[in-house]
Amino acid sequence: MPRFFTNEIDENNIVLTGSDANHIGRSLRMRVGEEVTVCCNGVDYCCTIGSITADSVYLDLVEKHRCAAEPNINVTLFQAVPKLDKLEYIIQKSVELGVSRIVPVLTRRCISRPDEKDFGKKKLPRLNKIAEEAAKQSGRGMIPEVTPMVSLKEAVAMMKQLDRTVLLYEEEGGCSFGNVDFSGAETVGLFIGSEGGFDREEAEMTVNAGAKQVWLGKRILRCETAPITALSILMFLTNNM
Missing domain, CATH: 3.40.1280.10 (SPOUT methyltransferase, trefoil knot domain)
Incomplete structure (x- = not known):
C-alpha cells in the first residue's frame, strides 16, 4: 500500500496535494476506492481514495493506529x-x-x-x-x-x-x-x-x-x-x- 507523509492532519478532511497528488494520479494511476496510508507523527491513517482532481486527492479515513514500524524510543x-x-x-x-x-x-x-x-x-x-x-x-x-x-x-x-x-x-x-x-x-x-x-x-x-x-x-x-x-x-x- 502506498505511503505518504504529512506533519499535521485533519481526520475529517484528509487531502493530499502537490507532488503526492501528482504521484497518485499520474505515476501510480490510482483510482477512486483504492487504499493509501497517510503517516503523521508515528500514526498510520489507513484511507481510501474518495475523489481525485487535477491537483488534489481527497481521502476517506477507514482506521488509524500507531505505526508498528516505529520504535518506542x-x-x-x-x-x-x-x-x-x-x-x-x-x-x-x-x-x-x-x-x-x-x-x-x-x-x-x-x-x-x-x-x-x-x-x-x-x-x-x-x-x-x-x-x-x-x-x-x-x-x-x-x-x-x-x-x-x-x-x-x-x-x-x-x-x-x-x-x-x-x-x-x-x-x-x-x-x-x-x-x-x-x-x-x-x-x-x-x-x-x-x-x-x-x-x-x-x-x-x-x-x-x-x-x-x-x-x-x-x-x-x-x-x-x-x-x-x-x-x-x-x-x-x-x-x-
Missing part, C-alpha cells in the same frame, strides 16, 4: 561527518533501523570538512530526501530529520536534553554496550566518530557532560559500520527489533 544519532557517500549510506540505513533524528557533527578528526553554508544549502536537502525515501521503503510512520551541521560543543548541549546518551569510543575505558541501562529512557543519543574517531579531549568532554562510554568489541569498525551496529544493538536491547 526516540533515538538521535550524533554522527561525526564522514565523506559524503558514507554519510548518505549511514542516513539510509539508520532510518531503516529506526533512528528519529540524525545530527551531523564536525569534529577535529573529520576528514571531510564541508563549509557550513554550503552543507546547509546544497547537501542537506539531498540528505533529507534520502531519509524520506528510506522511511517510505521501510514502512516508517515518520520521516526522521537530518539537521544542519553542528559543532561538538553544540551537539553536547543537545545531548543534555536526552534521557540517556552513549559514546562509541575505541580507546581504553568504558563498558560493553549490553551493560548500559536503558530502562525508563524515552530519548537516547548515540555519538559516533568519523573515519578518524574522536580525540581524547572530545571524548572526555562528552563523557563529562553525561554520556556513557561504550565499546563494541576488539575489532575496529568503519565509521559507516559502527552506527548500524550500535543502532541494531540498541533496538534489540530495548525490544524494538
